[in-house]
Amino acid sequence: MSASTPTLDLSRSSVELTADMCNIESVSGNETSLADAIExxxxxxxxxxxxxxxxxxxxxTSLGRAQRVIIAGHIDTVPVNNNLPVSYREEDGAEWLWGRGTVDMKAGVAVALxxxxxxxxxxxDVTWIFYDHEEVESAKNGLGRLAVKYPELLVGDFAILxxxxxxxxxxxxxxxxxxxxxxxxxxxxxxxxxxGENAIHKLAPALTALAHYQPATVTVDGLDYREGLSAVGVTGGVAGNVIPDAAALTVNYRFAPDKSVAQALTHVQDVFAGYEVVVTDSAEGARPGLTSAIATGFVAAVGHEPQPKYGWTDVSRFSALGIPAVNFGPGNPSLAHTDDERVLTSQIVECEHALRSWLSQG
Incomplete structure (x- = not known):
């Protein structure tokens, strides 16, 4: 650790600490300075x-408590786009903190820290995890790396991401x-x-099937998960005067956690019956993780009705290890990765209060 390593003053408020952490730029692959400051x-x-x-x-902690909770968050962000350093702004009587990482997810990390x-x-007993490389390909994910190298550190009764x-x-x-x-x-x-035979034209029935597809809403353990089946890319073509002999339609299926990847693939193959369907990426979902007594107590401490998480998150990694896991942090997920990324400072305070109260009282 060099003399130039940024420092974090943990006596500052969680809002101020969020700003301090955001101003230590940590785009995926460049997390060392922030990791040094946290350590x-x-x-x-x-x-x-x-x-x-x-x-x-x-x-x-190793206090001999009857149960262990894991509280985790990633410290990397997507690339900066003229949105650092952070700034405070008033809108409609509310205070917002603007800048890269405010939502995804340094506000949550600041509260945990x-x-x-x-x-x-x-x-x-609590295991606090601050990890790298979440915003890039899964093979680099720091939480996944820890699970392989130090499985004993990822043992717990409940996890909060x-x-x-x-x-x-x-x-x-x-x-x-x-x-x-x-x-x-x-x-x-x-x-x-x-x-010739035009490979691009042969995609027409597949696109028609997508256009008429009605995604399901699936209730899993009391939460309604909205699914989606979407074309996200098309490739094909040789030259402006050549009938193409190959084409590919890239499709992304976001499926409810009542299904496995294998079951999801079967469904997609049924939708595109007669076509060659090749898997390029997949990740299992995670059930809500709200049925245990410890989860019920946490929900009560938060005081809001639980909601489903539509996007994929690392709670799936905990679920795969047999640990019930939920997402809980400040910020509107729809503002993550945007150029106008911003978080209500009141949400940071609310999140800290709920976690502190629950961890203090059990």
């Missing part, structure tokens, strides 16, 4: 055992499946098109 800030906490792996920091330092005797949820509990997450619907034809000169 340094927690190093003086006698109640925490700290493990560092790359740019992931794990800080845990402050509570990790201040709650020396929580009602549960600080993804933005408007400071409301969002249970589980949809799964995601991406496929290519491929067609094949015969090349020919476009002046003699009848001598």
């Amino acid at each position: 340094q800030a927690l190093s003086g906490c006698a109640h925490l055992e700290i493990t560092r792996d790359g740019d992931a920091i794990v800080a845990k 402050k509570l990790a330092a201040e709650l020396s005797a929580p009602a549960y 600080g993804e933005p949820s408007n400071s409301t509990v969002e249970g589980g997450c949809n799964g995601t499946l991406r496929v290519e619907v491929r067609t094949h034809g015969v090349r020919a000169h476009s002046a003699r098109a009848w001598m």
